Amino acid sequence: MKVVLIGVGNLHRGDDGAGIEVARRARKRVPKGVTVIESPGDAAHLMESWDGRKAAIVVDAASPRGAPGSVLRLEAHGEPLKSGLFAATTHDLGVEHAVELARALGRLPGRVVLYGVEGRTFGHAQPMSREVAEALDGVVDAVVAEAKALVA
């Protein structure tokens, strides 16, 4: 499959489930040629998920900055990333680190686009915040459109 859509996150930690939810909803709508994967976000898993693909779209929660539910789109295949917006785990490097590690090893797909949904609450067993829940359909529309353009 040329294109992979990767939803990153943890459904048990509030807004951290955003990426996973987007992947699940997008799965029913992406065209042929697009694989949808749910990932905990560790660098190795991300790299395995996009290895050999022409393009990757990655969706994840982004760190709180006062505007929960807002959506950020970053093209990662060009310049090194420095946004610091994609929160990492206590065990592993986050999405941006995975991208930079892949770049250093020559294992970054030709096209990588990151979508970040700014979160508000990330506590254990907490529900998603209203702002993030309301933003998800818009993100799904955007990534599906992006995926369609990439397989075309």
Add this chain to the structure above:
Amino acid sequence: MTAKTRSITVDALARIEGEASARLKIRDGKVEDVQVGVFEPPRFFEGILRGRSYLEVPDIVARICGICPAAYQITAAQALEDALGLSVDPGAKALRRLLYLGEWIESHALHAVLLHAPDFLGFDDAIKMARVRPQEVADALELKKIGNEVVATVGGREIHPVNIRVGGVWKAPARKTIRDLVPRLERARELAGAALRWIAHLPYPELERDWVFVTLDGDGYPLDGGRIVSSLGLAAAPAEFDAHFEEDHVRHSNALQVAERGRGPYLVGPMARWALAGDRLPEEVLAAAEAAGLERPCRNPFRSVLVRTVETLWACTEAERLARAYEPPERPYVTGGTKPSVGHACTEAPRGMLYHRYRMDDRGTILDAKIVPPTAQNLKTIESDLGVWAERNLNLGNAELARACERAVRNHDPCISCATHFLRVEVERS
């Protein structure tokens, strides 16, 4: 990757920055106080488990740790089997061991090369190291990937992400499925051996610590059972955990810190296993450890990365042995009636000894649970190591001292700090 669309759901752990902190108080050129604070998921889980059916426990506790779900599942299953007097078929037991070893390989490869080794080479992180040492980093990622494959294969991809249930496994893979892992594990052994050869030559700071080691003494190298033993002669059944170890709710830390009753801090994990059971490793692994110059016991916390790499080699070797010898069990799992009971189990997670206890009623509903992870047991030791290392580095400016402190914490691969920006170190000097 296969051609079919694949959905992989793995419950990860915390994804928040700053979940760990360290505070150092320095007065008159001496470290007066060290506090390491953490946020600890297991305590939430003990509460969530109450009122659930015992059959649900392994799946719930798998969510405690995103990098070692199998450790929690296996220990939980064993504790519940202990309560109910269930005896798992040898084939199912072998599958669980294989799963556990896959997890060890993943976890150790990640920590040793991607999180710890950069410290020794002056790199802030694995990315900077990858630009200069791409082969070593690529090898570690491949090793981690093989560990993942073992976990995914035994875990029953199609049916359930992690295949453990009380009484055994949900589904036993076919003989061929497991035998097909053998060439992958041979490759993993090569990679682990290659890693050992360069990790042996990292520049190790000199430091000698007088730890009390605690591990399990089952069959062979510690992994999935045995009595609790210590370097001071303790030998106790897992059921006696509370009699020997106590949890202390320390104000500055959200975690419970554990100590040996009447004695104090201790250390679990690779250093403890190597010290107390290293002689049970297979010949070829011991030879590789010797060639790498690893002393036994090893009391230098910085050299934990070397011990971890030797353990990775063992995990690959043992996993290959199990995969070659695998025969599907007659009964993937056994069942039995429920009764009011208490069950205990200890196993060795990658980071060290893990203890679970469950009490259930006549219908198998969980009444209470106790889960003691390795990091909680190591916290007092981590604090004390941090204090000692900080004191040797007080001449450094605050920023560099903070980095030195992070290194001291990372030596123990705790579930609290892995990248430099997670550990907030506050230094108070007077």
